[in-house]
Amino acid sequence: MSNLMSGSKILLECLVxxxxDCMFGYPGGVTLPFYDAMYDxxxxxxxxxxxENACFAAEGYARSTGKVGVCCATSGPGATNLTTxxxxxxxDSIPIVALTGQVSTKLIGxxxxxxxxxxxxxxxxxKHNYLVKTLNDLPQIIHEAFYIASTGRPGPVLVDVPKDVFQAQGHYAPVNAIHLPGYKVHxxxxxxxxxxxxxxxWEAKRPFIYAGGGVIASEASLELTQLVETLDAPAVCTLMGLGALSSEHPNFISMPGxxxxxxxxxxxxxxxxxIALGVRFDDRVTGRLAAFAPHAKVIHVDIDPAxxxxxxxxxxPIVGDVKxxxxxxxxxLLELAPAHAPIHADSRKAWWNQVREWKEEHPLTPEISTSEIKPxxxxxxxxxxxxxxxxxxxDVGQHQMWAAQFIRFNSPRLWINSGGLGAMGFGLPSAxxxxxxxxxxxxxxxSGDGGFQMSLPELATIAxxxxxxxxxxxxxxxxxMVRQWQELFYNNRLNAVTLDCFPDAEKLAGAYGFKGRTIESPAxxxxxxxxxVKEPGPYLLNVKVTPFENVFPMVPAGGAINEMVLGESTQPMAAAK
Amino acid sequence: MLQVISLLVENKPGALMRITGLLSARAYNIESLTVARTTDPELSRMTIVVDVEPHLRKQVIKQMNRLINVLQVADLTDSPSVARELILMRVRAPMESRPAVLKEAEIFGARVIDSSLEGFALEATGDSEKLDEFIDVMRSYGEIEVTRSGTVAVMMEARRLRLSSPVPTKNATNPQTTIDNGVLNA
Incomplete structure (x- = not known):
């Protein structure tokens, strides 16, 4: 089966x-032929x-579904804006295919x-990128891009398509196989x-499950829950892994780090x-690496050998898909349980008691005031x-940490944030x-008032x-968060952190045609x-919170994770137990 | 510490950039890099010598294995292998020192590939330390200019090339999608 089609139409056919079913983008000069083909x-x-927000939106799509998110931008500034x-x-290992236009092949360089x-x-x-030099290569490259983005450790793949490749006419033959001999998926x-x-x-006396984004990427929540219950071990989910184990599960402790x-x-x-599952021992989790988990053996399951x-x-080490x-x-584990589970049952019980004691000693409890809204x-x-x-x-920052501490996620793909890169402005477009x-x-x-203003233009998209x-x-x-660090580590010399002139939320939302409001009283x-929530359309709620609230517990940079600062009045404390 | 890495790479645009980019992104210094086609023109063989802390050597190999255009990576630093380097040298040699220059060249196994009134062009191969010595000796005779190829190495043990097999694309069994009538029939 083959028929004469333009590169643009062939590209659309491959996407279908x-x-x-949906892509996020912004047109420009060299993508005109592509947008023309999209017309009907x-x-x-x-x-x-x-x-940038096209890519963030594609990420929101991908993170909330597990499907590949697709974004599109023109050449030059369009493409450079995608990079963040x-x-x-x-x-964060999110499957994205980014399509960019490029100047015609004759003009390149x-x-x-x-x-x-x-x-x-x-x-x-x-994770990989392509420059399509002829129309002949286009279908193969598009399918490879989706395959690479979504398999193994997921990631973004960019395909750069010159204008004349969009315009060229060719016989389209569907691609039925992908052959990437050097692409190793374990x-x-x-x-x-x-x-x-x-x-x-079963031999461990004090097992501890450390689950991350890889559990969500491999859709292994059910298997994780089974593991947690078979072992009856305490479990933490990283910032990227929140929801992999339900926040309401009795064995769920919280986020570590x-x-x-x-x-x-x-x-x-x-x-x-x-028991490390789909995690990367990120510095925000481990603190000072040399002091991290000094008594522990490590089982590390990850799809990426690196x-x-x-x-x-x-x-x-186990290289493989977590699921x-x-x-x-x-x-x-179940086979071995009858013979092995009882051996250290007493030690494990004592361990659970200890973990519960820690939880009760310093629970994550929200500050609540009657005079001001605490974040x-x-x-x-x-x-x-x-x-x-x-x-x-x-986004990233204080609001992100408080949200991660206090909002429950009973299933995966509900908590969407910029974990590894920590990109401000991520929240609104990813939503x-x-x-x-x-x-x-x-x-x-x-978002915080900083990050919100970074993606303010997207209010128009939402409207x-x-x-x-x-x-x-x-x-x-x-x-x-920057103010918090200046206060704690730079002698409270607050510099370039004051965000004045925040717009009136009601007027701002009103200008886009939807409702908004500012509140500052806890009542x-x-x-x-x-x-x-009742409003059927968008709603902008600007919540004025205590300006000088800090996020605690906090492990200072370079500290061991048991050397937490627990609160305003608490001195840094080392674990004595 | 110097790590010698041998790579078999698909001869595709950007493949070299991906490898050097990976090294520079991790702030490793490349000592030398050679690349040329293999007997299969679709593939290139690279030898890279890179300055890496010993405990990071495995990580470098793993990172290279992640690259889609890389078919095989081997750390030759401690495994049986042969490594050689080629140098081309122009040495200025006035008449009175010419016999001595030729004698030294002979000792180091260098060949004269050109001769002129000014001096010689020499070619030598060997391991890098031996070539360093050769350069030092020749410099004592006068002005020289040297081009080094960088290390090329070959593994002495055959290693099986593990390649991934083709996989079907989505909808490969149902290629009936059409976009022309404006309706998706996926």
Missing amino acids: REGV HPLRHVLVRHE GLVDAMM SDAFQEADTFGITRSCT TDGHAGQIRRAAHMM MHGSYAANMGMTHTDLI EIGKNRAADL RVLSKLNKI QHLMREIDRISGGKAVVTA IGAQFANPDKLVFSI SYGLPIKIIVMNNGYLG DLTPALQEA
């Missing part, structure tokens, strides 16, 4: 074959207001109008290693076996409304993608498509949130 094509194109989103997707070396620039921002996990892991798990709970970090410090042993040596590895492992109080109220079911997107992917779900976009996103601005008038918090 990959199951793409049913594939949905969502026009955002900045290319690409790096973000790279850091001539410093033509809106020419940039997109292929060179995005080399380090992507999925199954070594059977012997898995069996050894099961033995180590720099702003993790006391119990999570003490557990990590005192465990004798870390993650194993990168930061912390693994006593038992596949855990489903085998769970079976073996933790705001998160608690959002949590109450969400009931663990809403999609919540966030757009998440809402398009989940039209019936309640979506909260939570234009009538997306019922509940936009919550946690407004403390500062770049809160208004619950009714205002309820009003926002």
Whole structure:
């Protein structure tokens, strides 16, 4: 089967074959032929207001569904604007296919109008990238791009398409196979290693499960829950892994690391076996690496061999897809249970008692005041409304940490934030993608007043498509996390962190044609949130919170994770136990 | 510490950039890099010598293995292998020192590939330390100019090349999608 088609139409055909139903983009000179072909094509194109946000929206789509998110930008500035989103997707292993236009092949290298070396620039921002030189290569490359983005450790793939390739006419023959001889996807996990892991798990007296974004990427929540229950071990989920194990599961402790709970970090410090699943021992989790989990052996399961042993040596490495590895492992654990589970049952009971004691000693409790809205109080109220079911997107900074501490996520793909890269401005556009992917779900976009203003133009996109996103601005008038560090580590010499002249939220939202409101009294918090949720369309709620609230617990940079600062009045304390 | 890495790479645009970019992104210094086609024109063989802390050597190999255009990576630093380097040298040699220059060249196994009134062009191969000595000796005779190829190495043990097999694309079994009538029939 073959018929004469333009490159643009062939590209659209390939996207349809990959199951793409929606893409986020911004047109420009060299993508004109592509947008022309889209004119009478049913594939949905969502026009955002900045290319960076096209990539963030595609990420919101991908993170909330597990499907590949697609974004599109023109050459030159369009492509360079995508790069922050690409790096973000790279850091958090999110499957994205980015399509960029390029100047015609004859003009490449001539410093033509809106020419940039997109292929060179995005080399380090992507899992792989392509420059399509002839129409013949286009279908193959598009299918390879989707395959690479979505398999193994997911990531962004960019395809740069010159204008004349969009315009060229060619016979389209569907591509039926992808052959990437050098692309190694490790999925199954070594059977012997898995069996050894099961033995180590029963031999441990103080096991501790450390689950990350890889569990969500491999859709292994069910298997993780089975593991947690078979072993009856305490479990933490990283910032990227929140929701992999339900926040309401009795074995769920919290997030570990720099702003993790006391119990999570003490557990990590005192465990004798870390069961690390789809994690990368990020510095925000481990603190000072040399002091991290000094008594623990490590079982490390990851699909990317390069993650194993990168930061912390693994006593038992298993290279494989977490879901596949855990489903085998769970079976073996159950087989071994009758003979092995009782051996250390008493030690494990004592360990659980210890972990519960830590939880009770320093629980994560929201500060609540009657005179001002504490940011933790705001998160608690959002949590109450969400009931663990809403999609919540966030930027980076104080609001992100408080949201992660106080909002429950009872299933994966609800918590969407910029984890590895820590990109401000991520929350609002990623909520757009998440809402398009989940039209019936309640979506909260939570930002600080800093990050919100970085993606302010997207209010137009939200208004234009009538997306019922509940936009919550946690407004403390500062770049809160930077201010916190200046206060704690730079003698309170606050510099370049004051965000004055925040617009009137009611007028701002009104200017875009939807409702908005500013509140500052705790009494208004619950009714205002309820009003926002009840509103069928978008709603902007600007919540003025205590300006000088700091996020605790906190592990100072370079500190060991058991050396947490617990609160304003608490001195840094080392674990004595 | 110097690590010698041998790579088999698909001869595709950007492949070299991906490898050097990976090294520079991790702030490793490249000591030398050679690349040329193999007997299969679709593939290139590279030898890279890179300055890496010993405990990071494995990580470098793993990172290179992640690259889609890389078919095989081997750390030759401690495994049985042969490494050689080629140098081309122009040495200024007035009449009175010419016999001595030729004698030294002979000792180092260098060949004269050109001769002129000014001096000689010499070619020598060997391991890098031996070539360093050769350069030092020749410099004592007068002005020289040297081009080094960088190390090329070959593994002494055959290693099986593990390649991924083709996989079907989505909808490969149902290629009936059409876009022309404006309706998706996926």
